[in-house]
Amino acid sequence: MPRIVSLIASATEIVGALGQLDNxxxxxxxxxxxxxxxxxxxxxxxxxxVDGNSxxxxxxxxxxxxxxxSIYDVFEDVLExxxxxxxxxxxxxxxxxxxxxDVEQAVARxxxxxxxxxxxxxxxxxxxxxxxxxxxxxxxxxGRGEEVVEALxxxxxxxxxxxxxxxxxxACIEWMEPLMAAGNWTPELxxxxxxxxxxxxxxxxxxxxxxQQLAGADPDVLLIAPCGFDLARTGQEMYWMTGRPGWxxxxxxxxxxxxxxxxxxxxxxxxxxxxxxxxxxxxILGNASGKPLxxxxxxxxxxxxEGVVAHSWRRYDELVTWR
Numbered sequence: 001m002p003r004i005v006s007l008i009a010s011a012t013e014i015v016g017a018l019g020q021l022d023n024x025x026x027x028x029x030x031x032x033x034x035x036x037x038x039x040x041x042x043x044x045x046x047x048x049x050v051d052g053n054s055x056x057x058x059x060x061x062x063x064x065x066x067x068x069x070s071i072y073d074v075f076e077d078v079l080e081x082x083x084x085x086x087x088x089x090x091x092x093x094x095x096x097x098x099x100x101x102d103v104e105q106a107v108a109r110x111x112x113x114x115x116x117x118x119x120x121x122x123x124x125x126x127x128x129x130x131x132x133x134x135x136x137x138x139x140x141x142x143g144r145g146e147e148v149v150e151a152l153x154x155x156x157x158x159x160x161x162x163x164x165x166x167x168x169x170x171a172c173i174e175w176m177e178p179l180m181a182a183g184n185w186t187p188e189l190x191x192x193x194x195x196x197x198x199x200x201x202x203x204x205x206x207x208x209x210x211x212q213q214l215a216g217a218d219p220d221v222l223l224i225a226p227c228g229f230d231l232a233r234t235g236q237e238m239y240w241m242t243g244r245p246g247w248x249x250x251x252x253x254x255x256x257x258x259x260x261x262x263x264x265x266x267x268x269x270x271x272x273x274x275x276x277x278x279x280x281x282x283x284i285l286g287n288a289s290g291k292p293l294x295x296x297x298x299x300x301x302x303x304x305x306e307g308v309v310a311h312s313w314r315r316y317d318e319l320v321t322w323r
Contacts, residue, residue: 002139003085005043007074007103010271011088011120012037014135017148017272023139026082033265033273043078047071054177054226054237074106083113086138090120122270124203125185129153131270148272155275159282161194168220168288170195171252174206174227174263176240181209182225185270193281195221211244221288222252223281224316225263231311234260238316257288258316266312280313287315 005026006012012031015024024037028044031037048060048071064071079087089103103117118138120131129149136145161167170190172182181199183206190197198217200207224241226234238260241247252258261267261284266277 003083004088004139005079005082005084005086005115006031006088007044008088008090008120009033010122010269011090011118011131011135013269013271013273014132015088017132018136018139018141018144020139020141025084026078041078041082043075043082045073045075047073050228054175054240058175058178070102072102074102076106076111079106079111084115085113086118087115088118088120088135090122123184123205125188125274127203128185128270128274132272152272152275156192156278159275159278160192161282161285163194167194167196168257168285169198169217170221170223170285171198171214171217171219172200172223172225172267173214173241174200174225174268176224176226176237179209179211179214180206182206182267185274186267189274189278189281192278193285195281195285215244215246215250218251220251220255220257221285222250222258223261223284224259225261225267227268228264229262230264231260231262231314234263235314235316255288256315259284259288259313260316261313262311276312284313 002020002023004015004020004024006015006024007028009028009030009032012024012027013033015021016034016037021034021036024040026043027037027040029042029046030044031040031042048057048064050057052060061071087103087107107115107117116138118135120134122128122131129152132149132152133142133145136142136148172186172190174180174182174186183200183202183204185202187197187200187202198219199209199213224234224238226237229237247253261280266273266280269277
């Protein structure tokens with residue numbers, strides 16, 4: 001039987017979707033779903049203070065990059081004790097999760113058993129589907145991988161809104177200070193939800209942007225979903241947006257079409273719950289257009305009156321105190 005260590009949260013969810021949770025023996029410090037994985041040994045930790053604000057985190061990340069020092073520790077002693085046959089990591093972003101380089105360096109220093117390293121690169125929806133197939137193939141269950149991909153794609157087809165290109169113009173923000181737009185798979189999801197994506201390209205890294213660019217585009221809908229931030233933390237840091245000159249002049253602000261979403265569990269987690277991310281987008285754009293909320297087909301989470309997944313998104317209200 002395989003002994004799997006997943007060092008990226010989305011891969012842990014892929015392992016679960018493939019029916020292999022019983023073979024998961026270790027995780028990263030960020031792996032939090034399904035809930036049961038929290039009981040497994042954590043094999044990593046961040047080297048920087050991740051409880052700082054957006055600007056502070058950005059500064060620390062860039063300092064680490066300049067000195068070629070990883071922002072994560074890999075616990076080689078824990079890996080040695082767990083004796084994994086497979087270690088799942090990624091090469092998409094050295095900021096978002098433990099990288100292939102971090103794992104290779106740890107293995108090179110003497111982990112016994114020569115575990116197979118499975119490296120993922122989810123830069124688009126096609127990349128996510130390929131990553132699911134890659135994990136399934138490494139575990140010797142390629143047929144199960146195809147079943148999972150087909151099921152997820154089927155759910156997304158049901159959710160997709162017809163008439164792409166005719167909906168509201170959407171700016172999705174992945175980081176608030178400095179400003180970064182969402183790229184990779186997010187532009188594809190916005191289009192499937194019926195919106196017109198203004199910044200970031202499908203299949204390409206998320207781009208930095210200026211406030212002048214955002215204000216000049218004057219989106220119909222402004223969606224804030226920072227990488228690694230849940231809904232409450234996003235709300236707490238909205239001062240980076242509301243304090244900018246001309247904030248109240250934006251069309252989305254005037255029309256009450258500024259939305260916050262959980263960028264940690266959904267928008268920046270390229271695994272099976274990309275379907276739930278699409279559901280959230282369909283609901284947000286429907287809400288912005290005054291339409292009824294989308295039917296929450298296939299969601300595995302509790303529903304509430306505002307969102308398909310409880311606590312996943314909210315319309316921004318400056319009068320609300322975020323905790």
